[in-house]
Amino acid sequence: MxxxxxxxxxxxxxxxxxxxxxxxxxxxxxxxxxxxxxxxxxxxxxxxxxxxxxxxxxxxxxxxxxxxxxxxxxxxxxxxxxxxxxxIGLARTFQNIALFRGMTVLDNIKLGRHAHMRTNVFDALWYFGRARREELELRSEI
Ligand SMILES: Nc1ncnc2c1ncn2[C@@H]1O[C@H](COP(=O)(O)OP(=O)(O)OP(=O)(O)O)[C@@H](O)[C@H]1O
Ligand SMILES: [Mg+2]
The missing domain is CATH 3.40.50.300 (P-loop containing nucleotide triphosphate hydrolases)
Structure with missing residues (x-):
């Protein structure tokens, strides 16, 4: 090319x-x-x-x-x-479809947002405060 x-x-x-x-x-x-x-x-x-x-x-x-x-x-x-x-916001899809089998459509889409989330593993475990807030914001965007 x-x-x-x-x-x-x-x-x-x-x-x-x-x-x-x-x-x-x-x-x-x-x-x-x-x-x-x-x-x-x-x-x-x-x-x-x-x-x-x-x-x-x-x-x-x-x-x-x-x-x-x-x-x-x-x-x-x-x-x-x-x-x-x-x-920093660069996203791509793949020529040969690259989805996670066994995950829902919603979870596959949410995965693309993962790099931008500030929730850490401990917040996520308790699903409290920032973790809950970020999750709800993300779902409302989708
Ligand atoms: N990992 C690789 N190792 C060796 N050659 C490669 C590799 N990836 C691509 N090529 C070669 O580079 C050239 C460009 O391939 P590429 O896959 O980028 O084309 P494309 O425009 O995406 O084609 P298509 O329309 O078939 O998807 C081809 O000759 C291909 O065989
Ligand atoms: Mg190609």
């Missing part, structure tokens, strides 16, 4: 600059740059094997690109591990 809707200057939103990724001799991403403004919707299209999933894997931190940078809301997140990216 080689996209170059040249990234604008770093700001709010997502900015991908000159991203490259290779698997051995296979270039999955070659100098990919684009930006996504807050509140906008951007689609990435391309044939099978074009590198779409590889791009999302780089943005969410599952793959480490060989070159380039990723900025989110003005911070360079290129070195952040996936949970740190989730904590």
């Amino acid at each position: 080689a996209m170059s809707d040249q990234a604008s200057s770093p700001s709010a939103g997502l900015t991908v600059s000159h991203l490259s990724l290779a698997f051995g001799g296979l270039k999955a991403l070659s100098d990919v740059s684009f930006s996504v403004a807050p509140g906008s919707i951007t689609a990435v299209i391309g044939p099978n094997g074009a590198g779409k999933t590889s791009l999302f894997n780089c943005i969410s931190g599952f793959y480490r690109p060989s070159a380039g940078a990723i900025e989110f809301d003005g911070s360079d997140i290129s070195k952040f591990h996936p949970p740190a990216r989730a904590k």
